[in-house]
Amino acid sequence: MENNPSYSQQHHPNSQWSEGDTEIEEKDTFSILVATDNHLGYLEKDPIRxxxxxxxxxxxxxxxxxxxxDMILLGGDLFHENKPSRKTMYITTKLLRKYCLGDKPVSLEFLSDPTDNFPEGIKNVNYMDENLNVAIPVFSIHGNHDDPSGDGNLCALDQLAMTGLVNYFGRSQEIDNVIVKPILLQKGASRLALYGIGNIRDERLHQTFLRRNVKMMRPVEEEDEEPWYNLLVLHQNRVMHGPKSYIPEAFLDDFINLVIWGxxxxxxxxxxxxPQQGFHVSQPGSSVATSLSExxxxxxHVAILKICKGRFNIQKIRLQSVRPFIMSDVVLADxxxxxxxxxxxxxxxxEKVRELVQKAKEEWTEKNGHVSRKRRMYNEDNSDEEEPAQETVQTQEPEVPKPLIRLRVEYSGxxxxxxxxxxxxxxxxxxxxPRDVVHFYRRKTTVNKNTKTKPEMDDVAAPEKLDTMRVENLVQKYLSAQNLSILPEIQLADAVRIYVEKDEKDAVKDFVLTSLDRMQKAIRTKQNIELEEALLKEGKGYTGRNICTRAPKWNS
Known part of the structure; x- marks a missing residue:
């Protein structure tokens, strides 16, 4: 959009409003439900979770x-597996049809070019498809769990996009030259520029930012129109896990007003x-616990984000269906x-574990036991054309779910x-x-750098370390002692990672074939150059262009 006259480089105000603000009008207000990291299908075969x-x-x-x-905005990792099971895809499709299709009119005006925002084959935003009745459009980027890979470089979100249930955006065509073009929406007098950056390996994206190869195109600000509100959703490490394995907030453009961080x-x-960049950051977090961490x-929580004429408000809503989870520490020596x-x-x-179980149940009952949430209940047997059943209220006393408990026991002494x-x-x-209620660990002791004794390993913590260790780091550590001349180590490590994490059976095979093909072409090119040089020395009149002197014959 650099060459598009509808994009410019102007600034925009950034402020919040309070609930009692009388200047806010509903007809000019975007209402967006924001959630990230749903990880659908996580432990789907577990009888309890x-x-x-x-x-x-x-x-x-x-x-x-x-x-x-007006819409739902998802910040990546809708699915836990790169290739969701048929059960997961079925339930996801069923839920999206149940709650997001209907006769409610969508009051959002779509102003951008669909080819700039959506995958190939998607001709328009789903609520403007005459073959669909979309009541709540869903916009989603991909995360590191459900990113495109394999044959066709597709992901599960591509399938949902082709069915018209999700508007999938934020995929970059080149990971070393990222150009982000926003989805442009308007409601009343308010205008929204929605930017999306689907997950790219943090080290790779970090380098791309450093090379200034991440370009975010901006819509032109017109004098007689409200300025654009610039909203960015991305799915990257926010916490530093290594020198380049995260994305600092300072890398993001300062014209952004609000960042949704998945x-x-x-x-x-x-x-x-x-204050340095002049924008706000909201980190919704996951909707299901996928690890027993702090x-x-x-x-x-999820949030209802409201945007009106350059101002925003976030109302957070606690999820009641989430399983209770309590962590605690105990030092045996104390x-x-x-x-x-x-x-x-x-x-x-x-006894400590039993106390935590009782505490989890009491806290859950206090927060959820006497709360009934009004839900729109749909008849499962209704067809798409039938009207949903009348709204009902769930008032039955909910059963306390089995909690997640994690007791960390320090056993030094x-x-x-x-x-x-x-x-x-x-x-x-x-x-x-029940299999991992207790985690044993020992107090870290300072090791004298002058001593050559090998530090003692904590055998109990080894599985924990394996859970957080990256496959490509293991491969690179092993290959650093080797001397590979045909297969590049970094790309080989990445291929192994894709094989393990994305279940791409042909990842290593494809990498080897591609590397061999590249090397064979290089050898042939080198041989041709040597042959030309030899012919030039012998005949002094031959070049690479006249080695073949017989012209091909063609049928008239």
Missing amino acids: GDDSFAAFEEILALAAESEV HEHECLIDPTYN GESKEK HDLDPTNQQKVNRFIS GYEIFNPQRFGQEFVDMVAN
Whole structure:
């Protein structure tokens, strides 16, 4: 859009409004439900937690329908697996049809060119498709779990886009030259420029930013129109995991007004202001816990974002369907326990776990036990053309779900450890994660750099480290000691990562064939050059252009 006259480089105000602001008019206000990292299909075969991701996603869609929002904005990782199962795709399609299709008119005017925003073959935004009755349009970027890969470089969101249930945007055609063109929407006098950056490997995108090869095109500001409100949604590391394995906020353009940051699972949904860049950042977090970490144990929220004439407001809503999750730490040495009395130590840890289970149930009941949420209940047997059933209210007392419990036990001081999985069998009927209720660790001790003794490894923590270790780092560490002349190490590591994480069976094979083909072409080119040089020395009149002197014959 650099050459498009409808784009320019002007600035825009950035401010919030309070709920009681009388200047805000509904006809000029975008109402957007914002969520990220739904991870549909996570642990779908688990008899206890298998439906957690679907329950949370249905609650999100139901909230959107109840609140009568204009659109839903998803910040990546809609699916947990790169190739979702048929069950996951079926339930996702069913829920989107149930809550997002209908006769409610969409009050958003679509102003941009669909070919600039959507995948090939999508001719328009879904609510303007005459073959569909879309009541709530869903806009989504991809994350690192459901990114395009494999034959055709497609992802699950491409399938949903082709069915007309989701508007998939934010895919970059070149990862080393990222050009972001916004979706342009208007409601009344308010105008919204929605930018999307689907997940690109953090190290690669970091380098692309440093080379100034990330360009965000801007719509022209017209004098007689309200200025554009610039909203960016991206799915990258916000927390630094390495020198280049994250995206600093300072990399983002300062004309952006609000950033919706996906990928980080801790819910920090309240907008924080970045005075250096002049924009706000909201991090909604995940809607289902996919790891037993501190960030995941925080309450899960979604937000209803309202934008009106350059001002915005975020109303956060706690998700009630999320399974309760409590983490706690205990240091055995602080409780006057005899290290030689293993039975007493085990009993102490068991009592601590039971206390956490009781605490989780009490907190959940206090927050959800006497709350009934008004939902729009649809008859499952209704066809698409039938009217939804009349709204009802769920007033029954909800059953407390089995909680997720994580007790971290510091056992320095001569204490023995036991098998956490065997210990968890005691709580099979009480918790949702009996196999990993307890995690043992030891206090870190400072190691003298002058000593050559090898530090002792914590065998219990080894599985935890393996969960967070990246495959390509292991491969690169192994290959650093090798001397590969045909297969480049970095690309080989990436191919192995795709094979493991994306379940692409042909990833390594395709990489090897591509590398061999590239090397063969280079060898042939080198041989041709040497042959030309030899002919020039012998005949002094031959060049590469006249080696073949016989002209081809053609039929008249």
